[in-house]
Amino acid sequence: MTTLLLYKDIKALxxxxxxxxxxxxxxxxxxxxxxxxxxxxxxxxxxxxxxYPILFIGSGAQTAPIALLGLKxxxxxxxxxxxxxxxxxxxxxxxxxxxxxxxxxxADKLTVCFDAAFAGWNQDEGRELFVEDGxxxxxxxxxxxxxxxxxxxxxxxxxFVEKLHELELLQPRTFKLTHSSGESFVLSDFLAVDExxxxxxxDDVVVELHRSxxxxxxxxxxxxxxxxxxxxxxxxxxxLGQPRDGEATRH
Numbered sequence: 529m530t531t532l533l534l535y536k537d538i539k540a541l542x543x544x545x546x547x548x549x550x551x552x553x554x555x556x557x558x559x560x561x562x563x564x565x566x567x568x569x570x571x572x573x574x575x576x577x578x579x580y581p582i583l584f585i586g587s588g589a590q591t592a593p594i595a596l597l598g599l600k601x602x603x604x605x606x607x608x609x610x611x612x613x614x615x616x617x618x619x620x621x622x623x624x625x626x627x628x629x630x631x632x633x634x635a636d637k638l639t640v641c642f643d644a645a646f647a648g649w650n651q652d653e654g655r656e657l658f659v660e661d662g663x664x665x666x667x668x669x670x671x672x673x674x675x676x677x678x679x680x681x682x683x684x685x686x687x688f689v690e691k692l693h694e695l696e697l698l699q700p701r702t703f704k705l706t707h708s709s710g711e712s713f714v715l716s717d718f719l720a721v722d723e724x725x726x727x728x729x730x731d732d733v734v735v736e737l738h739r740s741x742x743x744x745x746x747x748x749x750x751x752x753x754x755x756x757x758x759x760x761x762x763x764x765x766x767x768l769g770q771p772r773d774g775e776a777t778r779h
């Protein structure tokens with residue numbers, strides 16, 4: 529899975545070349561309208577588990593957790609018609625960092641980059657990136673700190689996934705979602721923690737997971753799977769063009 533979803537024209541931020549650049553931040557999340565999933569850091573699981581199914585996709589070292597935003601590829605079900613993120617729903621950090629991103633070069637050096645295709649870039653209005661003497665603006669420093677924190681949490685998340693693989697807890701899963709209207713949907717090609725194997729872990733392993741902070745992440749992931757029902761409900765509403773009047777169930 530690419531970590532550059534949403535981005536179309538990545539450029540490295542250059543202090544001289546982009547000295548006059550300003551960012552007029554988006555009034556909505558139209559830039560995220562065509563993605564049905566985004567990567568998620570483990571630290572986000574607690575908040576994200578209230579709204580999204582948290583699933584794992586990929587294989588081996590490429591396995592990563594994602595927040596599932598829609599059941600149809602290329603469609604984000606958490607955007608209103610106005611392209612605003614659905615009210616009172618957690619917005620993943622992957623989305624909140626846009627249009628900035630940290631890119632890693634061959635020497636493992638991290639460089640601040642941005643999506644030059646974002647319409648909010650201009651030289652007349654918005655948040656300035658650099659001050660008159662060429663130093664970083666307060667806004668840019670805050671964004672760099674956010675990017676660095678997110679990068680660090682994604683590293684910790686990779687360690688979490690490695691531990692799940694080591695314990696052989698991640699297993700392929702399939703959900704069959706059914707609706708009172710007769711609609712059905714099969715959600716497959718993802719991984720989830722095997723609850724039986726999880727419950728069978730030795731006490732010392734559970735303590736280790738707890739002390740590393742990973743135990744809570746596992747529970748948040750398992751709890752989040754129930755959100756597949758609500759996501760399917762939303763999918764059916766949109767497909768049928770009807771108000772919410774049925775309930776989805778997962779098998």
